[in-house]
Amino acid sequence: MTAAAVMLAVLLIAVAWSTTxxxxxxxxxVRRDAVNAAAxxxxxxxxxxxxxxxxxxxxxxxxxxxxxxxxxxxxxxASVLRDQPFLKNVLLMSPGGAVRASGLPVPPANLPQATPxxxxxxxxxxxxxxxxxxxxxxxIILAYPVQNGEGEVAGVLGLALSLEQLQATFDALPxxxxxxxxxxxxxxxxxxxxxxxxxxxxxxxLAAVGPPPDAPPATGLDGLTRYFGTAAIARGPxxxxxxxxxxxALARVMRLWSRSVAIVLLVVGILLGLSLWLARLLHVxxxxxxxxxxxxxxxxxSTPATSPMSNFELAALQSSFVTMAANLRGTRDALDRQxxxxxxxREMVQSLERQVVRQExLAAVGLxxxxxxxxxxxxxxxxxxxxxxxxRSADLAPEMKEEVAFVKTxxxxxxxxxxxxxxxxxxxxxxxxxxxxxDVIREVVQIRxxxxxxxxxxxxxxxxxxxxxxANFTEIEQVVLNFVINAQQSIEASGRRDGRIRIRxxxxxxxxxxxxxxxxxxxxxxxxxxxxxxxxxxKPVGKGTGLGLSVSYGIIESYGGAIGYRGNDxxxxxxxxxxxxxxxxxxxx
Numbered sequence: 001m002t003a004a005a006v007m008l009a010v011l012l013i014a015v016a017w018s019t020t021x022x023x024x025x026x027x028x029x030v031r032r033d034a035v036n037a038a039a040x041x042x043x044x045x046x047x048x049x050x051x052x053x054x055x056x057x058x059x060x061x062x063x064x065x066x067x068x069x070x071x072x073x074x075x076x077x078a079s080v081l082r083d084q085p086f087l088k089n090v091l092l093m094s095p096g097g098a099v100r101a102s103g104l105p106v107p108p109a110n111l112p113q114a115t116p117x118x119x120x121x122x123x124x125x126x127x128x129x130x131x132x133x134x135x136x137x138x139x140i141i142l143a144y145p146v147q148n149g150e151g152e153v154a155g156v157l158g159l160a161l162s163l164e165q166l167q168a169t170f171d172a173l174p175x176x177x178x179x180x181x182x183x184x185x186x187x188x189x190x191x192x193x194x195x196x197x198x199x200x201x202x203x204x205x206l207a208a209v210g211p212p213p214d215a216p217p218a219t220g221l222d223g224l225t226r227y228f229g230t231a232a233i234a235r236g237p238x239x240x241x242x243x244x245x246x247x248x249a250l251a252r253v254m255r256l257w258s259r260s261v262a263i264v265l266l267v268v269g270i271l272l273g274l275s276l277w278l279a280r281l282l283h284v285x286x287x288x289x290x291x292x293x294x295x296x297x298x299x300x301x302s303t304p305a306t307s308p309m310s311n312f313e314l315a316a317l318q319s320s321f322v323t324m325a326a327n328l329r330g331t332r333d334a335l336d337r338q339x340x341x342x343x344x345x346r347e348m349v350q351s352l353e354r355q356v357v358r359q360e361x362l363a364a365v366g367l368x369x370x371x372x373x374x375x376x377x378x379x380x381x382x383x384x385x386x387x388x389x390x391x392r393s394a395d396l397a398p399e400m401k402e403e404v405a406f407v408k409t410x411x412x413x414x415x416x417x418x419x420x421x422x423x424x425x426x427x428x429x430x431x432x433x434x435x436x437x438x439d440v441i442r443e444v445v446q447i448r449x450x451x452x453x454x455x456x457x458x459x460x461x462x463x464x465x466x467x468x469x470x471a472n473f474t475e476i477e478q479v480v481l482n483f484v485i486n487a488q489q490s491i492e493a494s495g496r497r498d499g500r501i502r503i504r505x506x507x508x509x510x511x512x513x514x515x516x517x518x519x520x521x522x523x524x525x526x527x528x529x530x531x532x533x534x535x536x537x538x539k540p541v542g543k544g545t546g547l548g549l550s551v552s553y554g555i556i557e558s559y560g561g562a563i564g565y566r567g568n569d570x571x572x573x574x575x576x577x578x579x580x581x582x583x584x585x586x587x588x589x
Contacts, residue, residue: 019253026249027227031217034229037175038242042231045166045183045240048086049142049233052159055080055087056127056144059157063465065092065146068155070101077103088139088162092146094155095122117143121156129238139163140191140238166192173242178224180243191238217246285309289318296325303329373418380418383411410447413474432470432559434582437505437514438463440473444480444503448488455499457491459484462504466512467581475555476579479563482548483516483575490520490573500570511561511578519570531565552577 059065059080064072070092077090081103092101097118117130121143130141139160146155170181171194182193217225226243233240292304304322309315387408391401441461452459469476484501491499502517523531532553556563556577563577 023249023253026252027246029252030244030246030249031227031229034227034242034244036229037173037244038229038231038240041170041173041181041242042233042240045233045238051084052087052142052161053127055084056142056157056159059090060144060146065101065157066148066154068092068100073101074103077101086162086165088160088164091141091158091160092155093118093158095153100155117141118156121145122153125153163192167194170194175242176244176248178245180220180226180241182241182243184239184241218243292318296328376418377415380411380415384408384415387411413447413477432472434468434470435473435476436468437466437476437512440477440480441503441505441514443477444484447481448484452488452501455488455492456497457488457499457501460500460502462502462506464504464506466505466507467583469512469559469579470582471559471579479552479555479577480514480516482552486548486575487516487518487520487573490522491518494519494521496520507581508578510581512581513576513578515574515576517568517570517572517574519572522567522571522573523565528565532563549575 059076062073062076063069064076073092077092080090081087087103090103091099093099095118117128120128122145125145127145128143130143140163142159142161144157144159145153146157148154166183170183170192173179173181173194175181180194183191185191217227219225220243225246227246228241228243230239230241232238288307295302295304302325304318304325306318306322309318387404390396390404391408396404441463445459445461449459480503484503487501488499491501496519498519500517500519503514504517505512505514507513532549553563556579559579561577561579564575566574566576568574
């Protein structure tokens with residue numbers, strides 16, 4: 001009994017020492033977690049501010065901003081606000097600080113007077129981050145200089161950071177319960193934080209840049225001790241602080257303490273029942289082997305847990321059970337691999353069958369197109385020749401010459417379409433060249449305007465300055481024309497009298513994106529996966545061949561672009577494609 005008491009005392013001392021050491025280690029872990037979380041969230045906030053620079057650069061390049069075209073600027077700002085959740089507002093201000101354009105409606109009573117950051121931007125000619133008290137609606141403003149054509153600062157573009165969105169982001173951080181997040185300015189004022197941060201943090205503490213990584217924990221106004229980690233935001237006089245309750249370390253240790261107590265109790269039980277365990281040793285070994293055999297009989301072929309046996313015979317029997325389970329498991333795995341291989345082969349055969357069917361259909365289309373091209377080229381050549389003779393006639397009226405030129409252009413386009421269909425059937429593309437999508441849009445508008453007017457469908461074209469792409473003009477024109485024709489047919493099928501079609505192109509990073517938006521019937525969910533398959537059409541018999549979108553898909557894919565579909569706010573369909581932009585050449589020395 002004395003020996004057992006000594007052993008128990010030694011175990012208790014060891015557990016206490018180990019628990020204390022682990023508690024200190026867990027406290028250090030919590031402190032590091034706070035520092036790392038602050039650094040990571042500060043980096044995320046810097047990334048958000050960096051995205052604001054990209055948004056500001058795009059807006060400063062917008063012609064409406066430099067020209068102070070207020071209606072266009074308002075629309076551009078409102079469009080940016082829809083895509084930027086961290087933006088509260090976009091403002092265009094005069095050198096005197098008056099708001100000239102805004103992404104949100106600004107009542108006259110809320111128009112700010114001359115603010116310090118506007119004067120700083122005008123004076124320094126570079127971006128400035130304002131304090132909380134500057135700008136409308138108590139927001140942090142990222143101000144950028146707006147230069148006119150002579151390179152002078154003619155105004156200020158302000159991006160208002162949404163403090164409410166920052167608070168929602170802080171609340172969503174995966175931090176322990178009752179943790180706090182606070183964003184303060186150079187004066188120690190709380191700009192944004194997690195829910196309840198203002199009622200917890202000490203205002204005197206918010207003015208500090210932050211304690212060193214090994215600083216002791218601080219007690220908040222709620223009486224809870226926390227470890228704080230802080231990080232300065234390099235873009236402005238901002239400090240991000242994250243506090244994690246110190247009791248998190250205690251909670252982590254308590255789990256280990258529970259296991260330690262269980263181990264102590266187990267050891268005490270072992271010491272008290274040593275004599276009984278020696279008497280029942282053989283029974284326990286046999287019962288363990290019985291359970292292992294029962295698991296194998298129930299279909300559990302995992303490796304049985306091995307343990308020392310009381311004699312050589314039981315150890316040999318246990319080894320035999322382990323070997324048997326391994327052999328059975330290997331046989332089952334081999335059967336599973338064989339079944340999986342057969343399934344993959346069956347799927348491969350089905351895929352090859354679908355490819356063969358598709359190639360046969362495309363081959364039939366190729367024969368049909370080649371025959372049609374041969375029969376149509378001769379009449380088209382005659383039409384083109386006659387149009388050229390009419391153009392040379394001296395007594396032809398100017399308006400008739402325009403009509404003859406239009407006939408000549410459309411005849412050439414028909415010839416190119418036939419050539420493109422032949423090229424699609426043989427998987428070939430036309431010679432590419434640098435072109436502007438705005439020219440393609442204007443050509444398509446000229447072609448379809450009369451037909452759309454006859455159907456009472458309004459056609460809108462947005463062609464802001466966009467970079468050039470490397471493609472064949474006729475092929476891209478055919479893709480856009482297919483989109484517009486599909487949109488017109490969708491609107492006509494819906495029976496709407498207020499039909500609208502919008503074509504727009506814009507830069508998207510390193511790509512140029514073109515969209516055709518309509519308010520027709522849209523596309524059902526069941527038909528979306530089959531939109532770009534050859535011969536698939538939702539139109540009645542005689543209204544479509546099912547090749548328009550398939551041809552468009554092949555053209556865009558041949559240039560390494562992307563083509564797709566999505567719904568829109570009008571309730572109709574939006575078809576779009578993206579092509580790689582041609583980077584402008586370096587300026588000449």
